[in-house]
Amino acid sequence: MDDRGIITLYLARNQRAVAETKEKYGGRLRLLGRRLIEDEETVEECENDTYLQAWNAIPPHQPWDYLFAFLGRIMRHAVLNACAARRCRKRAAALTELTAEMEQCIPSPSDTAGEVDGILLGEAVSAYLRTLPEEQRVMFLRRYWYFDSVREVARYCAASESKVKSALRRMREGLRTYLMKEGYQL
Amino acid sequence: MRGREFLEKLGFVDPKLVEEAGRRPRRARRRLWLGAAAAVLVLAFTASALLWPRGSGETPDPMGGVEAVALAAYPEMAPYPDENAFAGEDGAFDSDGFMEVFRAWRESQQAQLEQGADYAGSLSDFYAAALPVFLTGEEGENRVFSPLNVYFALGMLAELTDGESRGQILDLLGQEDMESLRSQAAALWNASYCDDGATVTILASSLWLREEVPFIQETLDTLAETYYASTYRGDLGSEAVNEALRAWINEQTGGLLEDQAADLTLDPDTVLALAATICYRTKWANEFREENTAPGTFHAPDGDVTCDFLHQSGTDTYYWGDRFSAIGRWLDDGGTMWFLLPDEGVSPEELLAGGEAAAFFLAGRDWEQSKRLIVNQALPKFDIAGEADLMEGLRALGVTDVFDSGRADFSPMTEAYEGIYVSQVKHAARVAIDEEGVTAAAYTVMDAAGSDMPPEEEVDFVADRPFLFAVTGPSGQLLFAGVVNQPV
Numbered sequence: 116m117d118d119r120g121i122i123t124l125y126l127a128r129n130q131r132a133v134a135e136t137k138e139k140y141g142g143r144l145r146l147l148g149r150r151l152i153e154d155e156e157t158v159e160e161c162e163n164d165t166y167l168q169a170w171n172a173i174p175p176h177q178p179w180d181y182l183f184a185f186l187g188r189i190m191r192h193a194v195l196n197a198c199a200a201r202r203c204r205k206r207a208a209a210l211t212e213l214t215a216e217m218e219q220c221i222p223s224p225s226d227t228a229g230e231v232d233g234i235l236l237g238e239a240v241s242a243y244l245r246t247l248p249e250e251q252r253v254m255f256l257r258r259y260w261y262f263d264s265v266r267e268v269a270r271y272c273a274a275s276e277s278k279v280k281s282a283l284r285r286m287r288e289g290l291r292t293y294l295m296k297e298g299y300q301l
Numbered sequence: 302m303r304g305r306e307f308l309e310k311l312g313f314v315d316p317k318l319v320e321e322a323g324r325r326p327r328r329a330r331r332r333l334w335l336g337a338a339a340a341v342l343v344l345a346f347t348a349s350a351l352l353w354p355r356g357s358g359e360t361p362d363p364m365g366g367v368e369a370v371a372l373a374a375y376p377e378m379a380p381y382p383d384e385n386a387f388a389g390e391d392g393a394f395d396s397d398g399f400m401e402v403f404r405a406w407r408e409s410q411q412a413q414l415e416q417g418a419d420y421a422g423s424l425s426d427f428y429a430a431a432l433p434v435f436l437t438g439e440e441g442e443n444r445v446f447s448p449l450n451v452y453f454a455l456g457m458l459a460e461l462t463d464g465e466s467r468g469q470i471l472d473l474l475g476q477e478d479m480e481s482l483r484s485q486a487a488a489l490w491n492a493s494y495c496d497d498g499a500t501v502t503i504l505a506s507s508l509w510l511r512e513e514v515p516f517i518q519e520t521l522d523t524l525a526e527t528y529y530a531s532t533y534r535g536d537l538g539s540e541a542v543n544e545a546l547r548a549w550i551n552e553q554t555g556g557l558l559e560d561q562a563a564d565l566t567l568d569p570d571t572v573l574a575l576a577a578t579i580c581y582r583t584k585w586a587n588e589f590r591e592e593n594t595a596p597g598t599f600h601a602p603d604g605d606v607t608c609d610f611l612h613q614s615g616t617d618t619y620y621w622g623d624r625f626s627a628i629g630r631w632l633d634d635g636g637t638m639w640f641l642l643p644d645e646g647v648s649p650e651e652l653l654a655g656g657e658a659a660a661f662f663l664a665g666r667d668w669e670q671s672k673r674l675i676v677n678q679a680l681p682k683f684d685i686a687g688e689a690d691l692m693e694g695l696r697a698l699g700v701t702d703v704f705d706s707g708r709a710d711f712s713p714m715t716e717a718y719e720g721i722y723v724s725q726v727k728h729a730a731r732v733a734i735d736e737e738g739v740t741a742a743a744y745t746v747m748d749a750a751g752s753d754m755p756p757e758e759e760v761d762f763v764a765d766r767p768f769l770f771a772v773t774g775p776s777g778q779l780l781f782a783g784v785v786n787q788p789v
Contacts, residue, residue, distance in 0.1 A: 117588070119613075119615075120590075127357075132699060143323075166735075172776075176614075177675075178316070179614070179615035179616060180316075180587065180616055180617070181316030181319070181616075182617050183320065183323070184319040184320055185316065186313070186315030187319065188312035188313065191309065191312045192309060192312060193306070195308065195309050199305070202620075204716055205461060209509075210305075213304070213308055214303070214304035214305045214307075214308055215304060215306070217304035217305075217307040217308045217311075218303065218304035218307070220307060221304070221307055233309075233313040234313050236307075236310045236313060236314065237310065237311070237312070237313025238315075239471075240311060240313075240314050241314050241315035241318055244314070244315075245315075245318075249321065251316060252321065252322065252477040253321065253322045256314065256318060256319060256321075256322035257322055259308065260312070260319055260322065261312050261323065262321065270400045270404060271400065271403075272407075272771075273404040273407045273408050273411070273573070276534055280386050285689070289628075296716060
């Protein structure tokens, strides 16, 4: 079923919406979870949590053209929370690496949380990414949105790992400069 | 804020960018072609009767048959991988296996698209000048032409000419000399070419040579190398050659222009004919649902007609100008089909004459007046074809000498004849759209949104009166443009 059909089911409060969502996107959502969590049961919990939240969010949301991105954002949140709560040791290294890299994007990292609205930050990062060639944008998002390892990004983009590493480093520095220039207090 | 929070909030990145980063593997599910667009331009070169031919006044005997002297070899592209072949029943995905095939495809695709910086910069002026000239005609008629197709035909014409004849063409194409034209044409050809099993865009060209004429080989070689032109030799004007030319055009355009090609004949005096085609097949990124298609009224200049309208609603970027509104629908290959609807009381011709239509099509997503809205689209299904002799239009654009036997300079083509001139410039094009594709197609509709909040405002985009359209390929080039006055 295509996205429009699935969303129509959500809007009609038809529970088949969840089954259809799972059939179409379950594999990709679990893949996202497995990148940071090795325990399959936890991945499934995150996945089910994603369906529940989507059920509660549509309506009012109507992600006609971006259902996967919508679900993925919920799944990422669930996965990151699970990592923090359960101290998923098996993949802790992957998360530590990712968060360390992310800190390099922040103009002045602090422990103050929740100051910046996610939507605003998303807009700022999107604006920065749009200034880059598609290949670089894809590398950035494969790594930090889809949680791909550097090796996976390299294979996805048909590039060497060293090229991906240096491109990511340049983008992190570029994003930091961009956020400073735009006056984001992070 | 710390890295962990930053990482989480990256979840709010524009969904369009997220889709872009995950798009390639998902595209594999859409493999069938359902729409197609095609165009052909045939230039016939005739030697004027007064000087025909040097040393002999007799018409050569018809030989019948056609000899293929050289056939163009197109670049080989790795096939687009079928994701379904790598998916297990439990939803597991053999990403290693898929990536191996995908990487090969991506490498070949990148090799085609990456043709250096700014190769297409000077084309904007040509497109802006050509659109009003070739899209303005009889009131109430549909019109369609392929700017890129005309560009390639003119490029080849420049190769066959010299002196002022060549200078006028270079001026129109915005090129200083032949070297820059050749490098631009080669880059454009390669950036536009795609034949990977999922999308087809082929710009094909052929030269048809009169048998007994000694053509200058160096020029023919340049045409073959730069424009991927095949060469055939035969008795031009004979039914055998006419038939072979029609068959070639039908083969290159997937039979889309059969009706138009059926009338094509070359005059027996023809020394050389040049045919350039473009064939484009892909699909919408977001297809229309067939059950939403419903009949509606289209207010054509000659009176109301009933036709099927494709309907779709969703978040989209809505564009507007002083006298029009517009939307762009993504195509499966990364191109876009643009629909530009003049405000009520304004005709497409007025937008062409005023320059707004060309300005919008060339700006595309960079057009400033735009907003994310819920757009309720209603577009008529159409299948339009246009045929035109471009000679007058080219004259209006400053290309005049090649049509004048006393002024045309075709010395790079052959030195055996004098007084050669272009006697026919026939262009035909056809574009059709339906639920699943255009004669062009695309992906995600998301554009500037940074959040997942749907916009609160809603707008209707109902193309129920004459409108303009354009199809731009993934490299940004204008593949087709047209005016729909009568969708059926």
